[in-house]
Amino acid sequence: MSESSAPAGTPRRLAVLGVGVMGEALLAGLLRSGQPADHVVVGDRYEARAHQIVATHGVRAASPADAVVGADTVVLAVKPQDMSALLDEIRDRLEPGALVVSIAAGIATAYLEARLPEGTPVARAMPNTPALVDQGMAAVSPGTHCGADDLAEATRLLEGCGKVVTVAEHHMDAITAISGSGPAYLFYVVEAMIEAGVLLGLPRNTSTELVVQTVVGAATMLKETGEHPTVLREQVSSPGGTTMAALRQLDDHKVRAAFLTAMEAAAHRSAELAQG
């Protein structure tokens, strides 16, 4: 357990630095799962944003350098490009042994450890935006000084809004490409299907309703039946029918290959972000 940890049973004091889309999603999930608002301080470069978060969630706001004072756990939720400046701001103000959890794409635990006091427990996490509706999928990797209790705390943070897996850090670029960026690919497919409905003459709102419920239904089948997607796809594909006519076009247009190339590009970009 970190030196700065609260005694057992006492809520941990938390600082969330960078309260944009993901910082707020994690914060909201934690509050919903019982983290007391009076044990949370947020810090954001844009004061107006910090004040908006205070008004919405009832937490306190401070500059990042002040927010980390007294914090047992510090969540870093700024863009990778802003990480170096943020670490400079907080390095000398962190409590000894405070756990630092970064959710920034591409930023390795070694990068964080090199810029924080020697021995700081660090965890790297990759959540995704469905955390906003408690359906997040996150992965977490411990750094060099992150003990079992620290990892359990990082996991607790992320479990507030969805599922969490622990992974070796060398998988993080792939995970960023799959589940981190994944919701965007699915929204892109949904957009394309809605457009197709409009092309076929459906009113836009009808097309949207049909596509959204079809995606929800298909996702629920995947989760609840536990069947492989190939089996579920085959159930829809009647011999000589409409579905096969469409799937043949997707194969002819190399859509499967495009998905593989796209996710390779995302993983490469995650690795590039590590270079700064």
Ligand SMILES: NC(=O)C1=CN([C@@H]2O[C@H](COP(=O)(O)OP(=O)(O)OC[C@H]3O[C@@H](n4cnc5c(N)ncnc54)[C@H](O)[C@@H]3O)[C@@H](O)[C@H]2O)C=CC1
């Ligand atoms: N949006 C997504 O789907 C996901 C994002 N991430 C990661 O989460 C991190 C944040 O992403 P978003 O929330 O989408 O970005 P965002 O742009 O919505 O939020 C970032 C926030 O950080 C603040 N900020 C910038 N520099 C700061 C500093 N020095 N001190 C304090 N606050 C500062 C900005 O004012 C902004 O409010 C990124 O590193 C990204 O890689 C991870 C998983 C999914």
Ligand SMILES: O=C(O)[C@@H]1CCC=N1
């Ligand atoms: O696009 C990005 O870089 C971030 C990381 C994963 C999802 N959004």
